[in-house]
Amino acid sequence: MTAALRFDPIRLPEKCEQLRKEVRAFLAEEIAAGTFDPHKPNREDTDAPEFSRRVGAKGWLGMTWPKKYGGQERSFLERYVVTEEMRVANAPTRRFFVADRQSGPVLIKYAPEHIKMEILPRICRGEICFAIGMSEPNSGSDLFAAKTRATKTDGGYLINGTKIWTSSAHIADYMIAIFRTSQPTKENRRHGLTQFLVKMKQPGIQVNPIGQITGQYEFNEVVFTDFFVPEDHVLGEVDGAWKQATSELAYERSGPERFLETYYVLTELVRAVGPNPDTRSAEGIGRLVAQLHTMRRMSVSVAGMLQAGKEPVVEASIVKDIGTVWEQQLPHRVRDLAAFVEETATNRETLERQLDFAIKTAPKLTIQGGTTEVLRGIIARGLGLR
Amino acid sequence: MAESDNIVVETAEKIFADLADPQTINNDKKNSWQAPLWQALSEAGLPLSWVPDDLGGSGASLADGFALLNAAGRFAVAVPLAETMLAGWLLAQAKITSPEGEMTVLPASPKDRITLAPDGSLSGRARGVPFAKAARHFAVLAHGKDGFSIALVDVSKGRIESGLNVGYDHSDTVTLDKVQPVTIKPAPKEFDQTTMMLMGGVARSLQIAGALEAMLDISVRYSNERVAFEKKISKFQAVQHNLARLAGESAAALAAATSAADAIANAKSFDDEVYLEAASAKIRCAEAAEKGGGIAHQVHGAIGFTNEHILHRYSLRALAWRDDFGSESHWAVELGKLVANRGADELWPLVASR
Numbered sequence: 253m254t255a256a257l258r259f260d261p262i263r264l265p266e267k268c269e270q271l272r273k274e275v276r277a278f279l280a281e282e283i284a285a286g287t288f289d290p291h292k293p294n295r296e297d298t299d300a301p302e303f304s305r306r307v308g309a310k311g312w313l314g315m316t317w318p319k320k321y322g323g324q325e326r327s328f329l330e331r332y333v334v335t336e337e338m339r340v341a342n343a344p345t346r347r348f349f350v351a352d353r354q355s356g357p358v359l360i361k362y363a364p365e366h367i368k369m370e371i372l373p374r375i376c377r378g379e380i381c382f383a384i385g386m387s388e389p390n391s392g393s394d395l396f397a398a399k400t401r402a403t404k405t406d407g408g409y410l411i412n413g414t415k416i417w418t419s420s421a422h423i424a425d426y427m428i429a430i431f432r433t434s435q436p437t438k439e440n441r442r443h444g445l446t447q448f449l450v451k452m453k454q455p456g457i458q459v460n461p462i463g464q465i466t467g468q469y470e471f472n473e474v475v476f477t478d479f480f481v482p483e484d485h486v487l488g489e490v491d492g493a494w495k496q497a498t499s500e501l502a503y504e505r506s507g508p509e510r511f512l513e514t515y516y517v518l519t520e521l522v523r524a525v526g527p528n529p530d531t532r533s534a535e536g537i538g539r540l541v542a543q544l545h546t547m548r549r550m551s552v553s554v555a556g557m558l559q560a561g562k563e564p565v566v567e568a569s570i571v572k573d574i575g576t577v578w579e580q581q582l583p584h585r586v587r588d589l590a591a592f593v594e595e596t597a598t599n600r601e602t603l604e605r606q607l608d609f610a611i612k613t614a615p616k617l618t619i620q621g622g623t624t625e626v627l628r629g630i631i632a633r634g635l636g637l638r
Numbered sequence: 639m640a641e642s643d644n645i646v647v648e649t650a651e652k653i654f655a656d657l658a659d660p661q662t663i664n665n666d667k668k669n670s671w672q673a674p675l676w677q678a679l680s681e682a683g684l685p686l687s688w689v690p691d692d693l694g695g696s697g698a699s700l701a702d703g704f705a706l707l708n709a710a711g712r713f714a715v716a717v718p719l720a721e722t723m724l725a726g727w728l729l730a731q732a733k734i735t736s737p738e739g740e741m742t743v744l745p746a747s748p749k750d751r752i753t754l755a756p757d758g759s760l761s762g763r764a765r766g767v768p769f770a771k772a773a774r775h776f777a778v779l780a781h782g783k784d785g786f787s788i789a790l791v792d793v794s795k796g797r798i799e800s801g802l803n804v805g806y807d808h809s810d811t812v813t814l815d816k817v818q819p820v821t822i823k824p825a826p827k828e829f830d831q832t833t834m835m836l837m838g839g840v841a842r843s844l845q846i847a848g849a850l851e852a853m854l855d856i857s858v859r860y861s862n863e864r865v866a867f868e869k870k871i872s873k874f875q876a877v878q879h880n881l882a883r884l885a886g887e888s889a890a891a892l893a894a895a896t897s898a899a900d901a902i903a904n905a906k907s908f909d910d911e912v913y914l915e916a917a918s919a920k921i922r923c924a925e926a927a928e929k930g931g932g933i934a935h936q937v938h939g940a941i942g943f944t945n946e947h948i949l950h951r952y953s954l955r956a957l958a959w960r961d962d963f964g965s966e967s968h969w970a971v972e973l974g975k976l977v978a979n980r981g982a983d984e985l986w987p988l989v990a991s992r
Contacts, residue, residue: 259893261900523982534974542921546894632878
């Protein structure tokens with residue numbers, strides 16, 4: 253057979269279930285204390301620094317990292333449980349999510365030791381926020397067309413150019429970005445980009461918020477003007493960022509956040525239809541739950557492969573493709589099914605307010621972090637078509 | 639695809655490769671492949687995989703039997719292997735010894751019902767019974783006034799109205815009218831028709847997943863051979879993206895089906911969590927059969943619409959298997975009711991329970 257796709261039925265080990273109880277109890281306390289409202293995904297206060305520190309104090313940030321960097325050396329499956337419980341509760345994870353999922357692992361792999369010792373424990377304590385500087389005004393999906401320059405100077409590099417659609421840049425303490433250190437070669441158009449650690453909130457960096465169609469401001473334009481980055485902030489090989497990008501994708505693309513972004517509308521629909529649904533509602537809910545269950549089983553399977561030290565890039569891309577298309581359609585399917593919900597349903601207003609937000613959120617889900625088209629290209633390559 | 643790592647699947651794959659090659663079968667207008675295939679499967683003890691040694695079977699694990707069904711799907715095997723396995727499994731629940739030869743199960747739909755009368759006779763009508771026409775015995779689940787019983791019935795005692803499903807396999811209506819079974823025993827406590835339908839549904843899910851794996855494989859291969867507009871059609875982005883979606887559907891079906899199989903193989907009882915797994919598998923695999931099979935046909939163009947090409951052996955069977963042991967619509971309604979009944983705040987705990 254050409255395509256060796258594997259999705260083995262990985263089960264979460266017993267210790268995960270204990271952890272899940274702890275996370276649920278913690279979140280229930282936070283909700284009771286008024287930190288956040290799980291029914292309001294569209295709140296303004298998505299940045300919750302104190303909450304972030306309390307999550308860190310629980311040992312739930314950098315869970316899989318070495319203890320010497322502040323981590324817990326726990327498994328990906330345990331991290332998976334924490335991530336999905338936070339997501340389903342609509343907890344305000346913005347401040348730590350990117351650092352925990354992506355930036356920390358990049359630093360562990362490519363940063364010099366003294367930088368790891370300085371920064372990683374702070375991520376684990378929930379103190380600092382990361383952004384990812386990939387897209388530019390003329391390079392989005394086509395990552396390797398990036399033009400923002402890093403020019404060699406005494407003791408480091410001078411950065412000039414603009415990153416865009418950078419989530420959380422307005423609150424971020426650091427950014428991991430790719431900048432151009434050389435021109436691409438004829439043989440390899442991906443050559444010439446280098447990954448850097450950038451300390452934000454300094455002169456030479458201007459962050460301009462960009463309003464989104466949801467009414468929120470979570471992404472930004474980031475303009476660099478002769479901004480100095482010291483030599484030891486280079487991450488990995490100069491000109492060789494392209495070699496470093498792919499292995500991270502499996503982490504980035506297969507997590508529960510890739511199908512749970514609009515999950516709350518399904519819960520609210522179940523509440524609205526009540527315990528004795530008509531046939532139409534029952535069938536609609538049944539199908540959505542079956543699809544959700546299947547994606548979660550696929551996603552857990554990929555987490556299991558990551559834990560086993562594999563790099564399931566194609567499987568992860570499949571999870572993100574199917575997952576994001578599903579979470580994008582979910583608010584519309586829920587809207588269809590909600591059309592005949594009794595006027596008297598007690599949560600009708602909540603459901604309507606949530607649908608309003610989820611429907612506005614939906615278009616971004618198949619764009620952020622690798623578009624559907626890019627993902628299908630990766631899957632096609634895995635099938636031997638490219 | 640799942641490389642066989644157990645002896646049951648290895649044995650089966652070797653037999654399928656030798657005696658159930660889809661192209662050879664497709665060229666054989668006289669169905670002369672059927673008898674040798676069945677004989678080889680029987681000699682290897684595969685149709686009675688799920689029957690313990692002391693009841694006449696080969697005593698394979700549930701897990702190995704499920705893997706065997708997945709392999710059978712990859713070859714679109716059109717003999718009553720799954721049906722005989724399910725029948726043997728059903729009989730074994732009541733410690734009834736399995737006879738030799740082809741069997742199938744009654745009823746094959748959640749809507750049909752066979753009843754047990756006080757005089758010990760069985761009556762009722764079962765529609766869409768796979769391979770009834772080819773079977774020598776029926777394994778029957780019957781409702782009596784004291785609960786469920788499991789019976790072995792000689793096919794000559796029933797009336798069979800023969801029919802074909804969309805995959806051109808036998809899907810017959812069986813009527814039992816005061817039929818005396820060969821053997822009848824009470825079903826174990828908590829064993830009911832839903833249990834049987836979920837088990838049958840998972841078997842079909844694994845077969846559908848196997849068929850989709852094969853459809854992905856032959857579609858990728860075809861796209862790398864077929865030239866149009868002066869290049870291989872695999873080089874067109876529209877075709878690539880269609881195949882990527884087919885891979886996704888195939889992967890989803892495989893994940894849902896193997897997860898449900900694993901859940902049943904390790905279950906102590908058919909609780910809500912196993913119900914979620916098994917019902918979801920049937921729903922999701924049926925959806926994948928439609929979407930994935932549609933793409934496989936689109937990639938193949940007109941040649942895939944011919945009798946000569948093997949694609950229909952997979953695509954039509956995968957569609958037909960949707961109907962057996964409860965369609966996706968049936969299970970979606972039932973799962974939706976279960977979810978609604980548990981309540982909104984119990985949905986996530988159910989989904990995250992496994």
